[in-house]
Amino acid sequence: MTTDALDSEARISAMVRRFYELALSDDLLGPMFRAEIADFEEHFTIVDDFWSHALLGTDRYQRGTAYSHHVHLKVEEAHFTRWLAAFEQAAEEMLPPELAEKALKRARHMTQSFRYGLLPLGQPHGVQPA
Numbered sequence: 832m833t834t835d836a837l838d839s840e841a842r843i844s845a846m847v848r849r850f851y852e853l854a855l856s857d858d859l860l861g862p863m864f865r866a867e868i869a870d871f872e873e874h875f876t877i878v879d880d881f882w883s884h885a886l887l888g889t890d891r892y893q894r895g896t897a898y899s900h901h902v903h904l905k906v907e908e909a910h911f912t913r914w915l916a917a918f919e920q921a922a923e924e925m926l927p928p929e930l931a932e933k934a935l936k937r938a939r940h941m942t943q944s945f946r947y948g949l950l951p952l953g954q955p956h957g958v959q960p961a
C-alpha cells in the first residue's frame with residue numbers, strides 16, 4: 832500500500848472514531864447506538880471497512896448492504912438530521928478536503944435512501960414532523 836493510501840486509511844479511522852464520540856454524546860443517537868452495539872471496537876472496524884470501500888474503492892467491506900443492518904431500527908427524521916450533523920463535523924475535522932467532500936456526498940445520498948426505506952410512508956422526508 833502506498834503512503835498516501837495508508838494515510839487515507841488512518842484518517843478514515845480517525846473520522847469514524849470522532850463520529851462515534853459525537854454520536855454517543857447525542858441524547859437521541861447515543862442510547863440507540865449503546866443499545867444496538869455490543870462491542871464498539873469491533874463495530875469501529877466494520878465501519879472503517881465500509882468507508883474504506885466507499886471512499887478508496889477497497890474490498891474491505893463484505894457484509895452486503897449497510898442498509899440491511901438498519902431495517903430493524905425505529906428512527907424518525909430527527910435521527911437522520913443528527914446523524915448527518917455528526918458525520919459532517921467528523922468528516923470536516925478529520926479528512927482532507929477532497930476526501931471529506933466525497934464522504935459527505937456519499938453520506939447525504941445514503942441518508943436520503945435510508946429515509947425512504949425507514950421512515951413511515953406519508954411522513955415528509957427531510958422535514959421535521961410537527
Ligand code: HEM
Pocket residue numbers: 860863864867868877878881894897900901904906910911914937938941942945
Ligand atoms: C438515522 C440515521 C442512522 C442511525 C440511527 C444509524 C444507526 C446505526 C446502528 C444502531 C448501527 C448498528 C446496527 C447493528 O450492529 O445491528 C449501524 C450500523 C451501521 N451504519 Fe448506521 N445509522 C444511520 C445512518 C447510517 C448511514 C446514512 C450510513 C452510511 C452512509 C450508515 C452506515 C452504517 C454502517 C456501515 C454500519 C455497520 C453495518 C454492518 O454491521 O455491516 N448508517 N447504524
